[in-house]
């Protein structure tokens with residue numbers, strides 16, 4: 375008989391939906407020993423949690439996460455609330471011996487992130503941070519290509535993460551989704567919200583970032599706060615650009631903004647090395663682009679009048695995760711990145727080889743985020759202190 379993985383999710387917003395979907399579908403697609411059971415859904419607005427009981431099939435709804443983390447019939451606490459609440463919930467869940475999965479960014483800052491990593495380690499509980507872009511099959515294929523040595527000596531890493539939804543000065547700060555504009559709830563602006571993803575992926579693919587120099591900008595200086603109703607200063611970074619040095623000697627550029635008109639969730643990465651390059655664009659997630667300069671086996675130059683960027687449709691059963699889905703040539707979507715992450719987490723529990731990124735790994739991403747904000751404040755290069 376399958377073992378039960380009894381889940382309590384806190385937060386009924388965007389991520390609450392994405393994760394609920396993953397729990398619901400885990401056993402439809404992945405042959406894991408555990409069966410996900412949706413026990414408790416919690417939201418400070420009880421009506422939302424009740425709706426989730428109806429729509430997603432949770433057994434019960436609660437409004438106080440403190441009760442949920444103590445419930446004896448929960449094995450895993452999953453944190454899908456704004457960043458300000460991650461720490462307290464994670465510490466309480468770990469203290470109660472629960473496994474903990476937490477949305478990104480792990481915390482408001484490095485100090486909190488370290489505390490959270492120490493707490494799950496002390497409790498000896500399985501843990502994961504939902505950096506779901508690692509689970510896009512095309513990005514996982516980029517990792518495979520890099521690890522196979524096909525890119526050779528890396529020179530440049532280039533990441534962009536662009537949106538356009540905060541251009542209007544009439545967009546308030548505070549409240550559902552808009553908490554991202556409130557520094558006291560988000561911890562930072564696009565740096566923690568968007569670039570944390572880019573940084574996690576970059577360090578997974580290309581190793582530690584050692585130093586950064588950054589420039590941030592806040593284009594709209596004051597906004598009405600949805601909760602207080604008052605006009606308040608805006609403390610977040612609306613846009614951030616930074617240069618990075620990697621420990622492998624390559625250099626990186628990272629750009630993020632919510633002021634790129636027309637860009638909705640434009641998330642790209644490119645790595646250029648002596649032997650080849652890879653390029654990914656989330657608007658065409660089923661493709662990985664690969665340029666092969668040098669053949670891996672022979673070491674001979676592959677470039678000729680016939681070569682060019684290869685657009686690999688990552689839908690074959692040989693491609694990461696794809697054997698669990700449909701026939702070759704048919705695509706999966708955004709929601710599957712969470713399903714893939716969950717499957718990796720559960721397989722990690724079952725194999726005793728914990729999946730990454732865990733809290734400790736996500737502390738390193740947080741270090742880069744904090745260094746970026748510090749550099750933007752001082753105008754100086756800042757060492758990240760990343761240890762991977």
Ligand SMILES: NC(=O)c1ccc[n+]([C@@H]2O[C@H](COP(=O)([O-])OP(=O)(O)OC[C@H]3O[C@@H](n4cnc5c(N)ncnc54)[C@H](O)[C@@H]3O)[C@@H](O)[C@H]2O)c1
Nearest residue numbers: 385386387388389417418454455456457459477478550551
């Ligand atoms: N992995 C990703 O790609 C991704 C995408 C979006 C958001 N996120 C992260 O997920 C988290 C949640 O973001 P979201 O977009 O789902 O937010 P959201 O605003 O859509 O939903 C947050 C929900 O949490 C509830 N809530 C707030 N404080 C609470 C508390 N103390 N106790 C119980 N419920 C509370 C709110 O009522 C709301 O229903 C954030 O950390 C965010 O950075 C990650």
